Amino acid sequence: MPVITLDYSRLQKLVGKVSKKQISESLPFLGLDVESEDEKCIRVEYSPNRPDYSTDFGIALGLQGLFGIKTGGIKLKIKKSTQYKINVTPSISKIRPYVTGIIAKNGKINGDILEQLIQMQEDLHMGIGRKRKKSSIGIHDLNKISFPLLYTTTTRNHKFIPLNSEKELSISEIISDTETGKDYGNLLGQSSQVPIIIDSNKKTVSFPPIINAAITTVTTKTKNLFVEVTGINKDDAEDMLSVVATILQSAGFTLENIQISGAKNSSPKLQEKKMSVDSSLINQTLGLNLNTSKIIASLKKSRLDAVSIGKNIVCTIPAYRFDIFGPMDLVEEVALGYGIQNFEPTISPSQTIGQTNTLSLQLKSLDQTMIGLGFLEALNSSLSSKRVLYDMTNRDSKKIISVLDSKSQEHTILRDCIFPGLIENLSRNIHESYPQKIFETGSIFNLDNPISEKTNLAVISAHKDANFTEIKSVLQTALKIGFGIQIETKTAINPSFKNGHCANIIFNKNIVGIIGEIDSKIIDNYKIRVPVVGFEISLSDSILKSI
């Protein structure tokens, strides 16, 4: 989740008269997790559903609501203008079909604000922009651009000076040589045509979604901004624009509209929407008994506008709050405005009778039996490695189930049996005193339309006198005392076990497991200096009673 650093003194200026302590104590109640804090700054993590919290301007709006300094919805004031136009050519439809944008004038941009805007842009790209795939933003110095603009396609030979470069580069060079080109160039696929925004003097303004032109770079001297958002879905692009517009207005800019036409594009509306919620749904869901005026006051604290019509609360939702899908989201807004700290937890008597699952009960009995036999319980991950599961124990690795792109080499394959892990455990304990007797019950996995999960028991005993007779006694007693069943052992050959000292475990004429003395090569592989005996038995199919 994205993290933003908030400067206390800036935030205090934006919010109004509140202390640092009040701010740091209130941030969690906006849903922001405090990561760290010092005298000057506080770092908070925000949820991707609230992209407006990607700047301190957005967070200040939220805090003002909680503190009651300013409540109610944030209205976008967009001056009507016919001065700014973007025309879209049909050739773009198959590549990145939509463009939208807004003009923001007469703002002051200092270093801090520039930093906030860059941070916001990055977070929007990563979050709702889905790494620029869905939508991406370009923010430009308006005074360097001559309208009308053209959103069209061009070839990969098209040249301009991109941001942070001093010389002209072709689109191909930008994609192969610049950092953003390398990161995002793949979004354009192999297409010979790429999107481009060109101004009326044929100067390149932007090469979405990769990079802006150097000429429109925003600096601390910039007063007026042109913001463009391009994307593959019109509504998503407008959603992103609504966040930027709201933040720029909060930062002191005056907004003016842009007229967009051509190839199914149209001017952005950034309209508020109305949504109504029954006050009884609010009270039932929250376990409260609030009257409509208290509900409306709570919504206003969450920076929404609302009126009551009978029992219904009709809410006005600004465009940037596209995280609000339906009435239940409004219920949460009431809860936040009311203050989570003001909820008194209650407990209603249970109408149901609790029950432990029979599988848990049976496994618990088995654990107790094994402990009675003197075995210590071990726990290993179900996700193991080829080394532990197959290589070290000499097992066949043809039917492995592996996971993609694991960050940990020790966790790449789902185990199909448990005992190799237990032998590996022994190898980490050769300095501990013997006998070492351990067991594990747990799930094992096999490919079976698509995957079957079964419960196995594996038992290992290691000490200087360990032998087949000992481990067969353990097996026989565990199953007799644990489940009241008799098993047999029939000679078998298994690459993990010593020849002539290995048997299949037979129950009801079916092979349910393997038992024997572990092959000395395996023990040597792990540098264990005592004999090891063990067994593994499948419990799911016939031994555990049906769940």
Added chain:
Amino acid sequence: MSQVFHDIEKKIINSLKKNPIQTPETLEKSTQLLPDQIRRGIEWLKLKNLAIVDESKSSTLSLGKNGVDSFEKGLPERRLLNLLTNGPRKLSDLQKELGFVFGPAMGLSRKNNWIETSTDEIILKTIPSILPGEKTLQQIGSGNLSKDQIDKIDLSELLKRPDFILENIMTSKKISLTDSAKSMDVSNISGAIDVEANVPELFVARTHPLKDTIDEIREIFVTLGFSEIFGNMTQSSFWNFDALFTPQDHPARELQDTFFLDGVSAKKIGTAEQIRKVSDSHKKNWRYQWDINEARKMVLRTHTTCVTIKHLAEKKPDEARIFSLGRVFRNEKVSYKHLVEFNQIEGIVVGKDANLRNLMGIQREFYKRIGITKIKFWPTFFPYTEPSLQTMVYNEKLGKWIELFGMGIFRPEVTKPLGITKPVLAWGGGIERIAMLKYGLTDVREFYNNDLGWLRSNTKCQ
């Protein structure tokens, strides 16, 4: 009180009765015991207040490198004076013959007025029969000596000189019996054993500490009226994500966060109606082309919520309290904080009373039962619940608030497509985190190291 003695103790006491003050070495000879047995025996008797161990320090002296040189060839000043007995010598010649001791020899001889220097010649004035330090040098050179056998003033002459005299400090033990031991009869009562002696350690077979915590949590939920359900660890993306309103392009569904099974996908993921309604909800709310092949991809479940939602979709209860305990997976780098596989508890309440305050109340009750009383709730975000909260609990040992369970009410976008009509409270969280608090661990990996030393020594009731 009659006391029982070990054979070692008896032998030492008897020997000390004959010869009242001894060293460990003499005891070794007189008792025929091994040095280690003597050491242990003395230690036991000391603890029982039967023996006195008097430790004294003494120092002996020996010659250092320069000391040995002088012992063999004479002190530097003696060598110089000897060279002058046959008349004055040239300074440069003397320098050549004496080498590096020339400087100190000259300095001392001039200071003591034994020689005179003219332009480039050295003349002997007087030659004492014994020079300061010479007697001591002879004494030490012929055998190590203890410091108090030496003339201190004469010794100080030599101690000033670098690498001349080495001082070795030695500890010696003198063992004697206390008065009560002297009169003690050490012949044992027949057949008696030493009931106070240390005994060998035993290792108990036991359940894994993490399993104990899981059992404890299971018990709490059962007593709160919850029934346990199980489900698979391998799940289709449909139940792990789609049914929980997580869009198919959500970052949580990328390889870097979730374990996808290589080349494994599910043929049947749900009923036709479930699939249609879930996909409609995605298309309408998230505005994208929902792809059934994405939903078929098998993953290692990232939470147990897929198990509970599947159960609800199947049973559609009007009233229920259900919980699920099991392993969940995240594609993370393993560290002291993170595991790729850990246990999660997940609980749900279905019914008309399912509201946010009750959800908070169940949490408070659960925490109380595991001994946590200082808790608070913060809002948070999950794709499938609204409203969503997290609990923060205060850890006295660490002196800070830590995040434990996440919770919320299932979104209508989750419940409606699956035909669940009643509100559903849901919460869950990692069990290792609770177990770490319980066992005072700072590294979560310890639970899966299967270190026998730790497993054998852990206290059961904590």
